[in-house]
Amino acid sequence: MPAVPAVLSDDYVERCLWQSQVDPPERTPGPLPDRADVVVVGAGLCGLAAADTFARLGRSVVVVEREPLGWGASSRNGGMVIPELKAGPRTLEQRYGPVGLRMHAEVVEAFEYVRDLATGDDPVECSWAEPGMLLVAHSTRHVAAVRGLVDELTEVGESAHVVERNDLHTEIGSDAFVAGAVVERTGSVQPAALHAGLARRALHAGAEVFDRTALRSVRPLTVGHEVVTTRGVVRAAEVVLATNATADAAVPHLERRVLPVGSYIIATEVLPADLAASVLPTGRMVFDTRNFLAYWRLTPDGRLAYGGRRNMDPTDVADARDFLYDQMVAVHPQLAGVPVTHAWGGAVCVTLDRLPHVGQVDGAWYATGCNGSGVALNTWLGHRLAESICGEAPLPACAELRHRRIPFHSFRSAYLPWVGRYLSLEDAR
Numbered sequence: 001m002p003a004v005p006a007v008l009s010d011d012y013v014e015r016c017l018w019q020s021q022v023d024p025p026e027r028t029p030g031p032l033p034d035r036a037d038v039v040v041v042g043a044g045l046c047g048l049a050a051a052d053t054f055a056r057l058g059r060s061v062v063v064v065e066r067e068p069l070g071w072g073a074s075s076r077n078g079g080m081v082i083p084e085l086k087a088g089p090r091t092l093e094q095r096y097g098p099v100g101l102r103m104h105a106e107v108v109e110a111f112e113y114v115r116d117l118a119t120g121d122d123p124v125e126c127s128w129a130e131p132g133m134l135l136v137a138h139s140t141r142h143v144a145a146v147r148g149l150v151d152e153l154t155e156v157g158e159s160a161h162v163v164e165r166n167d168l169h170t171e172i173g174s175d176a177f178v179a180g181a182v183v184e185r186t187g188s189v190q191p192a193a194l195h196a197g198l199a200r201r202a203l204h205a206g207a208e209v210f211d212r213t214a215l216r217s218v219r220p221l222t223v224g225h226e227v228v229t230t231r232g233v234v235r236a237a238e239v240v241l242a243t244n245a246t247a248d249a250a251v252p253h254l255e256r257r258v259l260p261v262g263s264y265i266i267a268t269e270v271l272p273a274d275l276a277a278s279v280l281p282t283g284r285m286v287f288d289t290r291n292f293l294a295y296w297r298l299t300p301d302g303r304l305a306y307g308g309r310r311n312m313d314p315t316d317v318a319d320a321r322d323f324l325y326d327q328m329v330a331v332h333p334q335l336a337g338v339p340v341t342h343a344w345g346g347a348v349c350v351t352l353d354r355l356p357h358v359g360q361v362d363g364a365w366y367a368t369g370c371n372g373s374g375v376a377l378n379t380w381l382g383h384r385l386a387e388s389i390c391g392e393a394p395l396p397a398c399a400e401l402r403h404r405r406i407p408f409h410s411f412r413s414a415y416l417p418w419v420g421r422y423l424s425l426e427d428a429r
């Protein structure tokens with residue numbers, strides 16, 4: 001049982017804060033067309049960026065989305081725009097050679113792409129800011145890794161520095177951490193606004209977006225594909241699968257290569273300005289170094305959003321909420337008693353090597369594998385994959401990686417709790 005049960009506001013809802021602040025995105029009325037140059041499956045950031053790019057390159061493009069538009073991870077994430085691949089550029093190069101370095105360069109390009117969407121000509125209004133990121137080490141065992149990351153980033157010209165324990169109070173109102181690292185190239189958005197704005201942008205560019213329309217199967221034809229959906233059949237020269245964690249049995253090859261893992265977020269009431277400043281004086285996007293990492297930030301309207309998960313056991317939003325509240329107050333005792341107004345969850349897409357992947361199944365393209373950091377990455381992957389298919393750019397570097405199956409995928413609910421126990425033990429050391 002959590003030591004500190006969550007304090008709930010009178011108007012508490014199990015609903016995503018971001019979605020409650022944004023009108024539902026626009027979509028295309030009427031029936032599905034029976035032909036298109038491209039069908040994109042999945043209308044998250046990846047699918048919409050692909051659709052927008054195809055349309056701008058003169059292709060007719062139809063997006064089919066199984067759920068109501070704006071339902072998915074792309075609208076309910078932490079809104080942290082982080083150019084990261086779970087390892088620094090030197091480590092990626094040691095593991096994957098020149099492909100590793102290219103992947104690092106591309107994740108920076110991904111960040112620039114989303115920044116340009118949010119701040120360039122015809123910007124997508126999504127409360128874009130660039131507060132930087134603070135990575136905090138919860139144990140002395142992790143300090144070397146934090147220092148190593150800073151070294152690797154500064155070697156390639158990134159602005160990053162170590163924050164020693166004695167100086168941490170300038171960055172975070174907490175005594176829970178032993179050191180930290182600041183990485184300046186990190187942004188923040190209101191995720192549902194980014195998603196809705198990207199949907200609008202793709203529609204205005206000429207894409208057609210149909211929600212509540214699920215892919216059933218993709219069949220390669222002599223030329224092109226037959227795309228069978230719950231609302232009819234579309235013939236298309238190209239198909240792009242942008243389903244990330246939610247890949248389902250419509251494409252078993254892809255489903256077996258991704259692991260959906262739940263992540264949860266609570267949002268507090270709007271904090272008084274002095275309390276908000278006592279928690280995060282510099283307003284950075286914060287992560288810790290645990291396997292079951294916590295991530296937190298101030299929202300554009302001045303709440304604290306705190307996310308994470310306890311372990312790999314089955315859970316629900318209420319259980320996760322109490323755990324997160326307990327952890328949040330342990331890290332920031334000044335928040336004890338502050339009511340939570342919203343709690344929600346969503347699925348993160350984990351791959352075996354914790355890297356993104358681009359590939360083909362029977363001629364249909366896919367981009368997947370956010371591993372918890374897809375706001376920049378997956379958006380750009382959709383854009384770049386569309387450019388590549390149109391012959392305007394090379395494929396992303398991750399297309400050169402082997403995309404391996406998740407072992408014993410069908411039995412994952414039996415073994416994942418045990419994996420979780422091992423990871424929790426490591427975190428407790």
Ligand SMILES: Cc1cc2nc3c(=O)[nH]c(=O)nc-3n(C[C@H](O)[C@H](O)[C@H](O)COP(=O)(O)OP(=O)(O)OC[C@H]3O[C@@H](n4cnc5c(N)ncnc54)[C@H](O)[C@@H]3O)c2cc1C
Pocket residue numbers: 041042043044045046047064065066067071072073074075076077078079080081082213214215216242243244245246247248250263264265307345346347348368370371372373374375376377378379
């Ligand atoms: C709680 C949470 C917090 C997160 N925080 C961050 C963060 O702070 N920063 C960050 O960078 N990343 C974060 N992420 C990850 C980020 O949200 C994802 O990387 C990103 O949204 C992936 O976008 P996507 O378009 O690839 O996938 P999604 O947004 O998941 O879209 C895939 C879509 O495919 C649809 N689909 C699936 N199967 C079918 C089918 N058969 N037919 C039709 N449609 C189908 C689904 O309904 C879904 O809408 C977080 C994720 C979660 C869940």
